[in-house]
Amino acid sequence: MSEAPPKRDAVEAVTWPVRVAAAWTWRLLIIGVGLYYLAQAFLTIELVAFSFVLALFFTAVLHPLERRLRRILPGPPSIPAALALLIGLAVLAGIGWFVSWQITQHSTQLGDQVTAFVDKVKDWLQTGPLHLKSADLDKLSQQITDAVKNNKGTLISGAITTIRTVAEFLGALLLILLSTFFLLRDGEAIWQWTLRLFPRTAHARMDVAGRVGWRTLGGYMRGQVLIALFHGISVMIVLFVLRVPLAAALGVLIFLGSFIPLIGLTVTGSLSVAVALLEHGLTAALVVAIAIVVLIQLEAHLLQPFIMSRSVAVHPLAIALAVITGTTLAGIVGALLAVPLVAFLNSTVHALRETPPEPVGDADFPVKESPPPAEQRVEVEGSAAD
Structure with missing residues (x-):
């Protein structure tokens, strides 16, 4: 009499790597759905x-x-x-007043330059390679x-x-x-x-991670102020040497734009190049453009590692992705907030991973001891009095 074939279990037939991949997949999907609804709630307010x-x-x-x-x-x-x-x-009010005052002082001159530039462009369109007719x-x-x-x-x-x-x-x-x-x-x-x-058991770890993240955020913001000052003063000196109008105001705009990595300095620098082109022609514009490119390289290879290395450790690729994502989701405000938020999350997650789950006596953070019960306090005080 022949034996019945063994029953096959479909679950047992699934290999271990596939099981791990499936477990990761459904957990990541749940996390993604949670983040989506969290973002929707964030956008509501x-x-x-x-x-x-x-x-x-x-x-x-x-x-x-x-x-x-x-x-x-x-x-x-x-x-x-x-x-x-x-x-x-x-x-902040002083910076705003200074920029407004500079623009008011040079508005007539800039208006004449813009008009002259439009006339030159119109003449080029007629006499240049396009040969557009006046009609x-x-x-x-x-x-x-x-x-x-x-x-x-x-x-x-x-x-x-x-x-x-x-x-x-x-x-x-x-x-x-x-x-x-x-x-x-x-x-x-x-x-x-x-x-x-949060749960009481997580207080110690959350406290350590939050304070580390706060120190990182403060270090980033103060370091970015120093870098922005360097950019603004450097461009302002170049513009003063070239005798470009609004040199001081453009330096302030460079300072403000430097708080948005990659994009801010590029946009405000382009404005400076345009003003130099209107005032002194192509040569001055090229000098300003070269100065801004040099500043970008100095920031990437000298200022960022020297000033930010102690408080912020974020890869340049992560910075670029954060700025692009923030700009796509929330425009200029998103670009402004993206990098400091990434730096905060990076340091907080590292602190959570490195902090022990339960505080011990020689931990880096203070451990509060629970007070003794009332009966023990009475006995201790009575023995002390004796």
Whole structure:
């Protein structure tokens, strides 16, 4: 009598690598879905979320100043926090006023240069390799004028949208100021409250990781200020040597644009090249362009490793991907926030991996001992009295 063939188990037939790949796949899918809904919730309160993140960045820059003021001015913590915030606002307001004043002083000269440049372009289109006729240029100008006239409703709705955007900007500015003040004044208490949102067993590790991430964020922001100052002063000196109008204002714009890696310096540098081209021609524009390229190389090979190496360890490819992703998702604001957020997450994850899951006696962070019960305290006090 022949034996029955052994039963085959389909689960046992699946190889171990395939099982591992399947386990990773469904877990990654769940994480991806969670991140998607988290991003949707973030976009729902986009204005509030971005305002609070910007407040965190301002706090990271102003925190050392607030600590020094707290040592100098004993008393309520509101005073040093308010003074640090006022100093930061004064610096930003001074920068804005200076740029506006420079543009106002040179607006007539720039207008004449733009008009002359348009005339040169028009003459080149007629006499250059394209050989466009004057009638074709007039027709093109008429089409642009008709497009503006036929889209007055669109322009008006755009103006209304601009007014709404200004109102949202003012609301966001107020939220940033309030958040920065309270973070400067009550930052430690807010952090302790945040820790209590997590399980008690995770408090120690979260505390270590959060503080490491905060130090990284502060180091990045302060290091970026130094790099931006170097860029702005260098370009301003080059523009002054070439006697380009708005040299100081363009230097300030270079300083502000340098806070957005890769993109900021390129955009503001292109503006400087355009102004140099309008004022002194192609040679001056080439000199400014070469200076900006040299600055980009200095930042990549000297400034970033020297200034940022102690606090930020992010690969240049990660920086490029973060900037492109942030720009795609949230425009200029996303590009501004992308790299510091990546640096914060990078240091936080490393700290979580390197911190032991349970605090031990010789750990790097303090371990609070639980107080003895009331009965033991009474016995101890009685024995002490004896």
